[in-house]
Amino acid sequence: MPEGIEIITLDEIGCHEEIPETATTLEGNATIKAKYIADRYHMNCFADDTGLEIKALNGEPGVYSARYAGEEKNPKANMELVLRKLENENDRKARFRTSIALYLDGELFHFDGIVNGVITTLGRGNEGFGYDPIFEPEQCGKTFAEMELSEKNTMSHRARAVAQMIDFLKNYL
Numbered sequence: 001m002p003e004g005i006e007i008i009t010l011d012e013i014g015c016h017e018e019i020p021e022t023a024t025t026l027e028g029n030a031t032i033k034a035k036y037i038a039d040r041y042h043m044n045c046f047a048d049d050t051g052l053e054i055k056a057l058n059g060e061p062g063v064y065s066a067r068y069a070g071e072e073k074n075p076k077a078n079m080e081l082v083l084r085k086l087e088n089e090n091d092r093k094a095r096f097r098t099s100i101a102l103y104l105d106g107e108l109f110h111f112d113g114i115v116n117g118v119i120t121t122l123g124r125g126n127e128g129f130g131y132d133p134i135f136e137p138e139q140c141g142k143t144f145a146e147m148e149l150s151e152k153n154t155m156s157h158r159a160r161a162v163a164q165m166i167d168f169l170k171n172y173l
Contacts, residue, residue, distance in 0.1 A: 013037075015037065015041065024063060025099075027101065027110055031108065034102065044105065046165065050065070050096065051096075052130075056092065079131055092120075095116045095157075096114070097114045111165045117138050127148065131144075
């Protein structure tokens with residue numbers, strides 16, 4: 001992080017409530033969360049939302065990635081639903097996208113990180129979480145779940161969005 005910026009957690013500011021994610025876009029949910037903290041705690045804040053977007057499913061599960069198979073947020077059920085829907089599909093192109101909303105000195109800024117890839121026919125690997133076992137980044141030959149966390153963090157959608165925000169902050173300060 002650029003000098004002069006301190007990152008503190010929600011726990012450290014005493015925020016323990018679940019912030020509703022009611023928007024229909026990743027950008028919208030990230031904005032809701034950042035604005036909630038900025039308004040309630042009177043501080044600069046950034047928040048993110050992430051989704052898996054599959055071309056053959058018209059961008060699904062997208063903003064509903066965590067709850068794709070139901071409100072219980074079951075990662076295994078979510079993956080099974082995706083694989084079932086893609087069962088007879090040849091075009092398995094997909095992307096992970098993270099949208100970060102940054103409230104800074106009363107202004108809103110957005111940053112997007114994207115990793116393109118494909119959905120595999122079977123889950124592979126034991127690392128990561130969510131859809132990682134069925135998502136293979138382009139030109140990688142292995143799923144996110146087959147990578148060590150340190151390797152995934154060098155190329156992930158979240159890492160790319162955070163890098164954009166850091167570059168912005170270096171120039172902003």
